[in-house]
Amino acid sequence: MARKKIVAGNWKMNKNLFEGKQLVEDILHSGIELRDDVEVVIAPPFISLEMTASLIKDRKGFFLAAQNCHQEKSGAYTGEISAEMLKSVGVDYVILGHSERREYFGETDAVLAKKVDTVLAQEMKVIYCCGEALQIREAGTQNAHIQTQIENGLFHLSEAAFKNIVIAYEPIWAIGTGLTASDEQAQDMHAFIRSLLAQKYGDAVAQSTSILYGGSAKPSNAAGLFAQPDVDGGLIGGASLVAADFAGVIKAR
Secondary structure (H helix, E strand, O other), X not given: OOOOEEEEEEOOOOOOHHHHHHHHHHHHOOOOOOOOOEEEEEEXXXXXXXXXXXXXXXXXXXXXXXXXXXOOOOOOOOOOOOHHHHHXXXXXXXXXXXXXXXHHHOOOHHHHHHHHHHXXXXXXXXXXXXXXXXXXXXXXXXXXXXXXXXXXHHOOOOHHHHOOEEEEEOOHHHOOOOOOOOHHHHHHHHHHHHHHHHXXXXXXXXXXXXEEEOOOOOHHHHHHHHOOOOOOEEEEOHHHHOHHHHHHHHHHO
């Protein structure tokens, strides 16, 4: 099965409801024509999920993501949101394990494994983030670090369940820093990740799993990154907050 090419926009904690509505409308009116194998995923803050769902519901190839969810089904977790709640407003994907969640909120691989199960139980897909800090890259241990994150967070899944997983590789040293992994660095890591999937689940699963690059991709560098054989798209941060930039990245795909 040919794997999907995915461009996902992670707004993080940006845009109020009115600004978000304008941004979605501007993206939808930016002249994007999607091939059948391309998906655009928009991940706004929780307050804009229902609004975004209503705006994209008739647009082929557009999907909705949440930026996080809690690992428990329900309960006394003030300020949190459950997978069932997200499903009820039309969410298709949930981003889990973003480096900011790992760093600022102490999310561990064990917690993320539970979140993965909770999301899949609600029949949504997961965009699972993994990545290394600069000191790990400089020490040359990035492959072992990524392998641990993927094995601990995902490899408890059955082959059937894994078909609902998208992986996003985010070199932490390239997020919001203006630095970007070279096309070759991105390809090398994506190929390594795909080799891990092949060892665990076989070549068919490995070749059908979309692996996204998530480190300061923008219109000026997206084409080179996306041309790499194992780079299937991007998890886009800052460039997703400007409709013209996000559209430029999508068109590079």
